[in-house]
Amino acid sequence: MTAYFITGSGTGIGKTLVTAALAHQLRDAGQGVRILKPVLSGYDDADPAASDSGILLSALGRKPTPEAVAQITPWRFTAPISPDMAAAREGRQLDFTALCDFCRDHIGSAAARHETVLIEGVGGVLVPLTDSETVADWIAALDIRPILVVGGYLGALSHGLTAWEAMNARGIPPLSIIISQSSDAPVPLDETIGTLARFLPPIPMVALPHLAPSDRIWEAAPDLLPALG
Template identity: 50%
Template sequence: MTRTVFIAGAGTGIGKTYVTAALVRRLRAADRSVRALKPVTSGVPALDDPAFADSDTARLLAAQGIAPTAEAVAACSPWRFAAALAPDQAAALEGRSLALSDLARWCRARIEETSNILLIEGVGGLMSPVTADATGLDWLRALACPALLVAGSYLGGISHALTAYETCRAHGVPVLALVVSESLGAPAPAAVVADAIRRRVSAPVMALGRGQPCPEALAALV
């Protein structure tokens, strides 16, 4: 059976893609089949722009060993918007729209068609708007799969992590684990932040420093 995990963030720009890509590489190194998707993404340069190589979509494809062809990019991230805004706002600037029903339907089709481990990375923070009417939490609940929460080690990150965790619990969303991704320039090491969070939650809590491999304990949970 497919094991689908939704990668959700306690905030925006905290390292969801970094953690997802690291997890993909760890699973592939263990000869486990995995597919990673970022269905919705904002602030994405055109495919022929050299800056595309630094996009979340390009990073996920690279972790999977997939060349960034137009077909592969569309299969990973069908809803791509140029403006670095919440997807509903970025879509409006392009005269486009995005409905939760369409997004959830697309994700369910990917779940049904694959026998791999499937990682679906969200956009922004857990409560960030995705459509005009739905947040990341609504999207996660529509898929009814466990969440892997990613938090940052920046000042205030502990509160954001615990708030996201409690939000999941309040809405009946299982949390597979919580990963603290190192924030550059943070006053405390990611491991210290992870330890503070670990004392306050029941889910496994791990730290991932920049340039470090994904913890084996995290891959073992998937």
């Protein structure tokens, strides 16, 4: 089984770009890839292609139809807030057991097809999914290797180190860290990496410079595969 969980120190820092780029690069290397984005807040039924799930499907060469989005993202909520709150606004509740079973079923069937599974989380690693579970609990339940995406904005160092501490304390230390440079980064990317490295054990750190927006932005990303170990 080869499965990875892409999580982040916060929201809007590049998890979807990282996941799309990894999928694109694995496919270019001849590897079968399966992407899941099981939970999504801020989903617009009228524009599935613009959603995170739509972007991930496009990176796999699949048309981002509503049906295709539903296949990889069963739990979709309209409000762009934490899933527990977004679900409550719709009179719904995310079933944590069903969520984990959905992921495990895909991991099992992908293993039989020798596919690498990339699961993109939602929000930051401690964002609530239900009244009692967070993304960190989801990662722990699946028992797969997490990759932590950290931003490059002012405050990202504290957020990144805090996320690492929280994950390590829960027995899910990141396999690697990808530093996704922000457009308003106050310091160069190598300084952010150097500072993180001083406070963390020796784990792979991969730099993702800020990329100009484009329809297929994931194709412009540098080699991120070292993050997979």
